[in-house]
Amino acid sequence: MNPDSGPESRQKRYFVRTYGCQMNEHDSERIAGLLEADGLGVTNDLAQADVVVLNTCCIRENADNKLYGHLGGLKTLKDSRPDLQIVVSGCLAQKDEALIQTRAPFVDVVVGTHNVGRTVELLHEAKVAGPVMEILTESEAFPSALPVRRDLGWSAWVTIQIGCDNNCAFCIVPSVRGREISRPFDDVVAGVEALAGAGVVEVTLLGQNVNSYGRDLSMARRAAGESVAARPLFAELLRAVGAVEGIRRVRYTSPHPKDFRPETIAAMAETPAVCDHLHLPLQSGSDRTLAAMHRGYTAQRYLDKLAAARRAIPDLAVTTDIIVGFPGETEDDFERTLEVVAAGEYDSAYTFIYSPRTGTEAAERSQDFVPAEVVSDRFERLRIVVERSALARHEARVGRVEEVLVEGPSKKDSGVLTGRTGQNKLVHFVSPDPLAVGSFAEVRVTRAAPHHLRGELLEVTARPRHRTRIPVASL
Numbered sequence: 001m002n003p004d005s006g007p008e009s010r011q012k013r014y015f016v017r018t019y020g021c022q023m024n025e026h027d028s029e030r031i032a033g034l035l036e037a038d039g040l041g042v043t044n045d046l047a048q049a050d051v052v053v054l055n056t057c058c059i060r061e062n063a064d065n066k067l068y069g070h071l072g073g074l075k076t077l078k079d080s081r082p083d084l085q086i087v088v089s090g091c092l093a094q095k096d097e098a099l100i101q102t103r104a105p106f107v108d109v110v111v112g113t114h115n116v117g118r119t120v121e122l123l124h125e126a127k128v129a130g131p132v133m134e135i136l137t138e139s140e141a142f143p144s145a146l147p148v149r150r151d152l153g154w155s156a157w158v159t160i161q162i163g164c165d166n167n168c169a170f171c172i173v174p175s176v177r178g179r180e181i182s183r184p185f186d187d188v189v190a191g192v193e194a195l196a197g198a199g200v201v202e203v204t205l206l207g208q209n210v211n212s213y214g215r216d217l218s219m220a221r222r223a224a225g226e227s228v229a230a231r232p233l234f235a236e237l238l239r240a241v242g243a244v245e246g247i248r249r250v251r252y253t254s255p256h257p258k259d260f261r262p263e264t265i266a267a268m269a270e271t272p273a274v275c276d277h278l279h280l281p282l283q284s285g286s287d288r289t290l291a292a293m294h295r296g297y298t299a300q301r302y303l304d305k306l307a308a309a310r311r312a313i314p315d316l317a318v319t320t321d322i323i324v325g326f327p328g329e330t331e332d333d334f335e336r337t338l339e340v341v342a343a344g345e346y347d348s349a350y351t352f353i354y355s356p357r358t359g360t361e362a363a364e365r366s367q368d369f370v371p372a373e374v375v376s377d378r379f380e381r382l383r384i385v386v387e388r389s390a391l392a393r394h395e396a397r398v399g400r401v402e403e404v405l406v407e408g409p410s411k412k413d414s415g416v417l418t419g420r421t422g423q424n425k426l427v428h429f430v431s432p433d434p435l436a437v438g439s440f441a442e443v444r445v446t447r448a449a450p451h452h453l454r455g456e457l458l459e460v461t462a463r464p465r466h467r468t469r470i471p472v473a474s475l
């Protein structure tokens with residue numbers, strides 16, 4: 001295209017804003033891939049965009065509020081440029097459906113979680129017919145082979161499973177992401193091989209409950225009369241992905257403690273590429289609360305599994321998710337959480353204030369909601385316990401030599417580089433020369449803080465192999 005041939009033939013641009021989790025980040029990469037396949041180019045400047053996509057999250061209430069706040073701002077832009085097309089996709093679209101266009105009638109396309117692949121067609125339809133909404137209740141099958149525009153050349157998310165068959169009392173995910181569907185084993189491995197071929201060195205396997213990966217696949221095979229081995233497929237998948245030539249780091253998120261099996265621990269311990277990091281969401285340390293949440297484990301069972309993982313993988317970093325103020329949580333319940341968090345010796349924890357989600361079981365228990373001031377006091381006490389253990393874990397690493405995968409200049413100081421260790425710790429370090437993103441380097445850890453480490457560069461151990469201009473590909 002000739003950039004000088006006037007505004008009529010200017011390449012159209014899209015802008016994507018993502019809210020929420022890694023699954024959503026990856027869905028945004030797919031939406032970007034679809035738009036690029038349709039001839040649009042990316043822009044980070046809202047004012048330049050012809051298509052704006054808000055890929056939404058609804059896991060907690062503030063995610064809702066943020067979306068409607070941003071839509072208010074977009075209305076002004078759309079008033080001045082009526083050709084601008086606005087898409088709302090993702091979990092909140094799935095949950096709020098028609099409410100979005102009722103509250104923001106200028107939104108052109110509302111598309112749910114099960115049909116992201118239709119985004120471009122819906123944009124074309126909206127051009128002709130005006131605002132459209134398409135929300136399906138279920139995905140037919142695993143949506144492989146949509147184009148993807150990956151943000152990073154050296155690291156990629158790989159969805160292995162969509163949906164969730166659990167029913168945690170606080171969680172909206174099963175109702176917006178549908179039942180669990182696993183991506184076929186060979187398809188995952190072939191996808192990772194293709195990524196490795198393009199120079200990707202790190203993959204993160206994504207699913208809501210990765211340990212039940214493959215349950216639906218084995219059921220389908222048994223129903224078809226095949227005799228299927230009872231081995232847990234996720235452990236096999238970790239080994240297969242870890243064996244792909246060129247893949248130096250395999251991560252995954254998230255396992256569910258109730259389904260976290262010895263076979264998975266063994267696969268982690270025996271597959272060198274699988275990182276020494278386990279994100280094992282605890283949610284609460286009180287057995288009473290865990291039962292009310294329908295989590296399917298007790299605090300002791302959880303700690304036993306953690307101890308087994310640490311025995312098998314001595315240098316394991318462990319992170320978790322915790323909810324404060326679940327309906328009915330007493331001071332005693334909360335103190336159990338503090339005890340288990342202290343016993344868990346976490347490297348870090350994502351802590352959340354309970355947020356009632358309409359349609360979930362816990363949201364019905366409004367008579368048991370914990371007063372906001374009690375929750376914020378507990379939240380602060382939990383933060384202190386988490387930071388204490390994170391700092392202790394980090395201090396224990398001072399003096400050690402760690403291999404980091406370089407991510408680029410630090411956000412706060414462009415003279416400092418940032419990398420991540422296999423344990424997923426951020427390390428800020430000074431390098432005399434600029435280092436390309438995607439390089440591996442050895443650094444000596446010199447200082448510890450609760451959320452990062454500082455270090456000094458010793459040597460560069462591997463240069464990146466990926467292309468810097470990332471083409472859209474079906475991976």
Ligand code: 5AD
Pocket residue numbers: 059060170171172281283321322323352353354355356357
């Ligand atoms: N309120 C607060 N936190 C929640 N999470 C999920 N649903 C809610 C909710 N309604 C947290 C859980 C989960 C993480 C992704 O988000 O801790 O593990």
Ligand code: SF4
Pocket residue numbers: 164165166167168171172173174208209256
């Ligand atoms: Fe939500 Fe529980 Fe499923 Fe995780 S396992 S997505 S918390 S229902």
